[in-house]
Amino acid sequence: MEFKEVTLVIRRQQNSTAGYDSFPVKVTPGLTVLEALILIQENQDPTLSFRYSCRGAVCGACAMMINNEIKLACRTQIRYLNAAKVKVEPLPNLPVIKDLVVEMTEFWEKYKYVKPWLQPKDEHPATERLMDEKLRVKLDPYANCILCASCYGACPVPARSGTRSFLGPAALARNFRFYADSREGGRFERLERVNSMDGLWGCDTVFKCVDFCPKDVRPTHGIVNSRKKLITGKLLRK
Template identity: 40%
Template sequence: MSELQKRQIQLEVLRYNPETDTAPRYQTYSVPCLEEWVVLDALNYIKDHLDPTLSYRWSCHMAVCGSCGMMVNGEPKLACKAFIHEYKEGQIKVEPIANFPIERDLVTSVEDFITKLASVKPYLIPKEDKPVSAGEFKQTPAELKKFKQYTLCINCMLCYAACPQYALVPEFLGPAAISMAHRYNQDSRDGGRDQRQEVIASDEGVWECSFVGACSEVCPKHVDPAGALQQVKVASTIDWYKEHLMPWMKK
């Protein structure tokens, strides 16, 4: 480890201990960072060498698990994808992910998102019951392409932290949950769209979205939730006209 590659970074970290603190506060740590480090490495350095009481979530360190979402200089980022060399000033502010209640330090309560995600039934609801002996459900590359990008979602909730509508209207189902519903709706093997529509075509569902597009900008996996939501709006609008102007189309 050559000293030349090292840079002393001031990490301003939000701290909150519910047992002793009445309000969150900031604590600054001076961390000798290597240029190829990410913010998560700096946090791990603090935990290992400077302050073992710092709490934060992380697991994979490779943008797969979605645990280390936090605000880095005010922007929703995965700490494992936020490279130190992108922050030239030598000072980085790290806060828990926005729009979720703080539990301790950088750890937030994700209850709201988990409840919403579960409510859209984000799993395959097979169109037809087929015994295993009948073989696999086949899918063409074109059918796979319709939903593949939405399968890349890692539930990191950066889109919820970026969404100004979710900040304003906490009841809003939100970008990731609706994108996941869309992912299964677009799957040729799935038959659960009607059940999901009951939730996502409601006022608190897709219709709270005003297409700001911040979700797609911050998404670390390029899922493009904003695009998914617009497609859901078009499909739900067609549904509405079918149900109200052509009631005989109803099953």
């Protein structure tokens, strides 16, 4: 059924006060949740806070809960939700600053921990450091991550008490991306750095991150492959 008008039921939060506010929105062809939020901010409530930048599924800023599923607001067309009410809430597992804006520091600190950059094994060559083409194709999905933190929001581990220090899917997937890069120096050290319950062994392997990643990165695969490489690498070193 096509709805000509829907109600956005938006989680509002400022300091310790929280609740839901409802806003009617006319549904025009192609209208996305992000565009609806912008319309509400422009015409109904200028204090509504949310984050976005590219509007085209590139910057990763607009991840949020939409009708109980984590989605990019800029890539979610309202008519495909097929609902008269659209509930919009902030990304789980991160503290709320205001309304739909979450504090990302925890996510970035964990990402930084895995040193998400190439640490080459040799001196700078005179020309580019080329990667084998077949390997590039294999690693492409990991390189497609837009750091939206949808996987972190969907992950059951940081949601549990006592497991907040878990590095999370995006960081561990990025660690695998550089581990698997043939140009990387200290590959095994990379795995050792995340060889802990806060790292590779903390993952429940329930694939929630895979389900909700908007870029098909498949972080669980990176985690499971890292575990395998760590075990076989240790055996080979014995």
